Amino acid sequence: MKNRLFYLLFLLLFCPANLFSEEVQDEEVIKIAEKMPVYPGGSEALFRYLSNNIKYPIQAAEAGIEGRVVTQFVISSVGKVTNAKIVKSLSPECDAEALRVVSNMSAWTPAKNAGKNVAVQFTLPITFKLQKVEEETLEEQKYPKNNKHLNTGLNNAEINYLRYLYNTLVYPEKARKDKIEGFVYVDITVGDDGKISDAKIEKSLGEEFDAEVLRIVNGTNMSVHKGKKINLPFFFKPTDATGEKGFQEYISAYEKYYKMPVYPGGSDALMRYLASNIKYPVNAAKQNIQGKVILTLTIAETGSVENVKVIQPLHPECDAEARRVVAAMPKWMPGKRGGKPIKVEYTLPITFMMTPGSLGNAYVFGPQAEEEYKKLDYQPSFPGGAEGLVNYLAENMKYPESVKKKKVEGEVLVQFVVNEVGLVKDIKVVKSLSYECDKEARRLVREMPRWKPGIKNKIPVAVQFTIPVTFKLNDSE
Numbered sequence: 169m170k171n172r173l174f175y176l177l178f179l180l181l182f183c184p185a186n187l188f189s190e191e192v193q194d195e196e197v198i199k200i201a202e203k204m205p206v207y208p209g210g211s212e213a214l215f216r217y218l219s220n221n222i223k224y225p226i227q228a229a230e231a232g233i234e235g236r237v238v239t240q241f242v243i244s245s246v247g248k249v250t251n252a253k254i255v256k257s258l259s260p261e262c263d264a265e266a267l268r269v270v271s272n273m274s275a276w277t278p279a280k281n282a283g284k285n286v287a288v289q290f291t292l293p294i295t296f297k298l299q300k301v302e303e304e305t306l307e308e309q310k311y312p313k314n315n316k317h318l319n320t321g322l323n324n325a326e327i328n329y330l331r332y333l334y335n336t337l338v339y340p341e342k343a344r345k346d347k348i349e350g351f352v353y354v355d356i357t358v359g360d361d362g363k364i365s366d367a368k369i370e371k372s373l374g375e376e377f378d379a380e381v382l383r384i385v386n387g388t389n390m391s392v393h394k395g396k397k398i399n400l401p402f403f404f405k406p407t408d409a410t411g412e413k414g415f416q417e418y419i420s421a422y423e424k425y426y427k428m429p430v431y432p433g434g435s436d437a438l439m440r441y442l443a444s445n446i447k448y449p450v451n452a453a454k455q456n457i458q459g460k461v462i463l464t465l466t467i468a469e470t471g472s473v474e475n476v477k478v479i480q481p482l483h484p485e486c487d488a489e490a491r492r493v494v495a496a497m498p499k500w501m502p503g504k505r506g507g508k509p510i511k512v513e514y515t516l517p518i519t520f521m522m523t524p525g526s527l528g529n530a531y532v533f534g535p536q537a538e539e540e541y542k543k544l545d546y547q548p549s550f551p552g553g554a555e556g557l558v559n560y561l562a563e564n565m566k567y568p569e570s571v572k573k574k575k576v577e578g579e580v581l582v583q584f585v586v587n588e589v590g591l592v593k594d595i596k597v598v599k600s601l602s603y604e605c606d607k608e609a610r611r612l613v614r615e616m617p618r619w620k621p622g623i624k625n626k627i628p629v630a631v632q633f634t635i636p637v638t639f640k641l642n643d644s645e
Contacts, residue, residue, distance in 0.1 A: 195287040197242050201279035205243040205288055208274055216411055221269045223336055224296060225261030226384065233259045237266040238293045245285040247275035258296060266294045327419065330403070334418050336384060339406060340376035348374065349405040351425060351505075352381045357397050370399060377404055398513065401426055401505075429467035429512050430501040442518060444581070444599050445493045447636070449485030452520070457483040461490040462517045469509040471499035482520060490518045546623040548586040548631050550616070564612055567639060568604035576602055579636040580609035588628040590618040601639060609637040 207214040238256035241249050252270045254263045270292065279288040352373045357366035367385045369378045381402045405421045407414040431438040462480035465473050476495045478487045494516060503512035550557040581599030584592050595613050597606045613635075622631040 195245055197287045197289050198279075198281070199289065201281050201286055201288050203280040205247065205279045205290065206277040208276070217273065218269060218294065220411060220414070221272070222294070222296075223265060223338060225259075225265055226336075228259050228261045228296065231259075233262065234297050235262075236293050236295045237262050238291060239266050239270050240289065240291050241270055242287055242289050243276045243278060244287045245278050247278040249273045249276070255291070256293075262296050269294075330419050330422060331415065333403060334415050337402065337404065338380055339404060340374075340380065343374065343376060343404070344406045347406055348377075349421065350403075352377050352402045352404070353399060354381055354385055354402065355397065355399050356385060358395065360395050373404060377402075425505070427504040429471070429503045429514060432498055432500065441497065442493060443634075445496070446489060446518065446520075447579070448520060449483070449489055452483045452485045455483075457486060458520055460517050460519050461487055462515065463490060463494055465494055465514050465516060467500045467502055467512050467514055469502055469511055471502045471509075473497045473500070479515075480517075486520050494518075545626065546620075548590070548622040548633070549620045551619070560616065561612060561637065564615070565637070565639075566608060567641070568602075568608055571602050571604050571639070572641065575641060576605065577640050578605070579638045580605050581634060581636050582609050582613050583632065583634045584613050585630050585632050586619045586621060587630045588621055590621045592616050592619070593630075594632075598634065599636075605637075605639050608639075612637060 207217070209216075235258045236256065237254060237258045239252060240255045241252040244250055249271060252267050254267065257263050278285040280286065350373045351371065352369060353371040355366075355368045355370045356364055359365040364385055367382055369381070372378050384402070385400070403418075403422050403425065405418050407417040409417055431441075459482045460480065461478060461482045464475070464477050464479050466475040468474050473495060476491050478491060481487045502509040504510060550560070552559070578601045579599070580597055580601045583594075583596050583598045585594045587593050592613055595610055597610065600606050601609075621628040623629070
């Protein structure tokens with residue numbers, strides 16, 4: 169399932185209504201009081217209440233509906249919220265959700281005029297805003313941008329899925345009181361149009377839970393899984409806390425029940441494996457093809473990698489290279505459910521990215537490089553640009569005779585720093601081919617002419633590069 173996450177942004181503009189007054193239970197409703205009503209705990213507590221209770225309507229989310237619902241209600245002389253209505257509509261689903269949450273608010277501290285409680289009309293805008301979360305790079309999974317504060321071994325994609333469940337699932341009230349928790353597993357058939365054509369509960373937690381899961385599933389578009397059958401877990405766990413503290417309790421409980429597959433050595437080792445084994449296709453490099461290939465794979469009960477498929481292509485050669493390297497992975501630690509190994513489908517994005525001054529024989533692979541270069545105003549560049557670097561390597565390489573006789577071919581991965589004045593420093597081989605080839609690759613890098621340095625905040629900065637130097641014999645050799 170394409171990992172999408174919808175966040176709510178609530179812009180709270182508290183102001184007394186100035187449209188008109190009305191009667192509520194024979195009370196006069198005024199516009200402004202000497203002391204205006206206060207939500208229990210103040211505006212910050214009101215923000216938390218909305219944040220924890222608003223559920224983005226699935227129909228509105230799938231239709232990409234965003235904007236503001238303006239609600240109007242009366243805080244009575246005893247602090248009760250009454251006569252809630254919509255004065256500015258967004259969509260029927262968003263309007264209904266805003267009214268539901270406003271109507272369920274706790275009693276406020278009522279307004280006062282001359283020391284006497286009075287009823288006041290209040291206007292509260294609630295903004296619904298979608299944030300589409302793209303599949304994370306490996307680096308973002310390891311160091312999540314918005315989840316660093318959480319104590320968990322889960323990666324960002326898993327956390328975002330759980331956050332979606334935490335923010336979207338409505339917990340049955342009776343079950344909450346009884347503190348029932350656990351999983352509902354649902355088998356889903358996705359049609360060719362990405363819509364759910366069939367959804368059946370594989371493991372039930374109770375009728376109310378099952379109904380809530382089917383409500384979520386049947387309103388979701390799963391185009392990333394079109395034409396497939398998948399099994400999804402939905403975790404229910406009542407928490408005493410709210411906000412991020414409640415979410416921490418939720419994911420901690422989840423980890424005791426359900427474990428995702430883990431690459432041997434963790435995400436660090438997975439990133440190193442990909443960086444060491446991916447070879448940037450020459451034709452793609454020459455065409456300056458850059459971007460993400462997104463794949464799905466199945467981690468079997470034995471931990472073996474199966475059914476590797478490209479679900480978001482980039483370029484035929486990049487797609488094939490990503491698929492080749494993923495299919496050749498060693499066995500993972502399998503996922504588990506209730507302590508038993510299970511088959512799990514996994515989504516993996518691989519970023520192909522070139523630096524200025526890289527073509528054919530040179531590339532920077534991986535999310536770490538991508539994030540680094542995004543922060544620069546100007547990236548370092550080799551004299552003559554990409555073509556100049558290609559020509560330099562081709563014209564200056566001296567294929568070691570000893571390895572040429574043995575018909576040794578391959579690439580040496582060299583890491584170095586282009587410092588603030590454009591000089592190449594800190595050269596090291598991070599992937600070896602042979603002693604002679606490593607030595608020649610280091611020489612080529614060491615003798616490079618001065619680069620134009622990278623610029624960040626209008627100041628020259630040192631930038632690290634990783635390039636492969638390819639040794640390939642001519643057909644006649």
